[in-house]
Amino acid sequence: MAARLNIHTIAMWLLPALFLAVYLAPLLGVFGWSVSRPEPGAENYVRMLTDADALNIMLRTARVCILVTLTSVLLAYLLAYHWVFGSPARKLFMELCIFIPFWISVLIRAFGWVVILRNKGILNETLLSIGAIAEPLTLVRTEFSVILGMVHFLVPFAVFPIASVMRQIDSRVLLASRGMGASPGFTFWNVFLPLTVPGILASVIIVFVFALGFFITPAILGGGKIVMIAEYIYIQMFQTSNWGFGAALSIGVLAVVAAMAGLLFKVIRPERLVK
Template identity: 40%
Template sequence: MGGEVSVTVAAPDRAAGRRSPGQDGPPLSDDPGRRRRGVDGWGLLILPIVAFLLLVLVAPLVLVLARSVTDPQPGLTNYADFFGSPVYLDVLLNTFRISGLVTAVTLLLGFPYAYLMTLASPFWRGVMLVAVLVPFWTSLLVRTFAWVLMLGDAGVVNETLIGLGILDEPISMIRNLTGVVIGMVQIMLPFAVLPLFATMRGIDRRLVQAAEGLGARPIQAFWPIYAPLTLPGVAAAALLVFISSLGFYITPALLGGPQDMMLGELIVEQLSGVLRWGFASTLAVVLLVVTAALLVLVSRIVSLGKLVGDGR
C-alpha cells in the first residue's frame, strides 16, 4: 500500500562479536579468551611494582630472618640467648612500658586539642593545624637536640622555673624517663591529633545539641553521646602512636639513660658496639613479630579497615 513504510531493524550480530552499522558503542564480544588476555595485559602492568616491593621490603626481611638463625652458627642460639636472659627481656618490657606511657600521654593531650580544632573558626583551625604540622616537618634529630638544650640543668625550662621562684635548684629532666616521654610525645603528637580530628570532624554535633535541648548539661551530653563516637579515631591514634613508638632509637638514646633503653637502642648497640650481627637480627625479628602480633590482636577487637577510614 502507498501509505505504508517498511522498517527493518537490524539486530546486533552477537555471534560475530559485532554491532550493526546503525548502533553506537564498542563492539560486543563474548570471547572469554579475549577477556582473559585483557586482564592479563593489565596484570602485567603491576609486575614492576610487585618486583620493587619484593626487592625493598620482602628481601631484606628474609635476609634478616636468615641471619638470625645462621650467624654465628646455624640454629636458634640467638633466640635462646635473648629469651634466656632477663636483661634482654627487661629491655623488651621497657620498650612496651615506654611506648604505652607515650601513647597514653599523647592521647590525653591530643584528644582535647583535636576537639578544640572542631570548635574553632576556620582561621584558628588552620593556625592550630599548622602548629601541629610544623614540628612534624622538622628533622627528628634536630627536635631531639632542641629538647636536650631545653631540658638540661642549665636549659631554658630550669632557668625559667628558677627565675620565677618555682624551683630553688635545677631538676633533672634528661637522662631519665621524663625526658624520653617528653621528647617522644612531642614527636608523636601529630600522629594522634590528625586521626582524632578526622573522626571528630565527621560527627554530627546536632546530637549533642539535641541532648542539651532536652535538659542535659554539656558534660552530660559530651561523654555518653559524643565521646563514644570518637572511639574509632582514638583506637586509630593509639595504634599508630604505640606501634611507631616501639621502634624509637634517637630520642631515648639522647634523652634517656641506661635504665630507659629500648629495643631499637639495643639493636644499634649490638651492631655498632659488639658487632653481633646475628643477635641484632634476632632482636629485629622479635620486634617485627611482636608488632605483627599486636596488629593481629587489635584486628580481632576492631576492624583495621575502620581505623584507616574504610567505611565498608
C-alpha cells in the same frame, strides 16, 4: 587459553612483585640469620625470652612506649577537638601548632629540649631566678625527658586519625542527645566519645608502633642510660657483630608491630580514617 600479558596485568602485578623483591625477600634473609647465626637453631629466640638484660630492655621499651602513647593520644584528643570544633581563628592557631613542629627535624627538637631542660638551661635558670627552687632540678638525661621528647614528636601523628573521625560525626546525633535532655557531660561521655573510639585506637596503634622504633631521642635525652629496643638492635648489629641475636630481636619487634597492625584492621576499618 593462555593469559595475555598486557599492560594492565603488568601494572596489577608490579606492586606485589616489588613487595616480594624489596621487602619480603630481605625479611626472610633476616629471619634466616636469626635461626642460623652463630649456629642453627632457636637459640637466639630462647636468649631473647630468657636473658635478663634483654628482658629488662624490652620491659623498659614497653613502659616508655605505653606512657608515651597514653600521653600523646590524650593531648592529641584535646588538640583535635579544638581543631575540628573551634572558631576559625582557633582552627588556624591549632593548625600552626600541629604542622610547624611536624616540619622540624627530630634531632633539632631533641637538642632543643636539652637546651631548655639542662642544669643551666632556660627552665632551671628561670626557676632559680624567681626563687622557686634553690638547686637546679635534674630534668634532662632521665626517663622523664625521653618521654617528653617523644610525646612532643608524636602528638601531631596522633591528631590526624582522631580529627578525621571527629569530622565524620553527624552533629544531629549530638543534638538529639541534648534534645532528649542529656547534659553536655553525659552527651560527651556516652555519645561523642564512643563515636571517636576508632580514631583513638588508630592513634594508639600508630603512636605505639612509631615509639617502638625511637632511637635518636632516647639517645640524646636519656644521658645514654635509656637504652630502648631499637638502639639495642643497632648495638647487636654494628657494635658487637652479634647478627643472629640482632635479627631475632628485629623479628620480635616486627611480630609486635604486625600484631598491632592486624588489630588495627580488625577493630576499625582503616579506610574510614582517610576520608
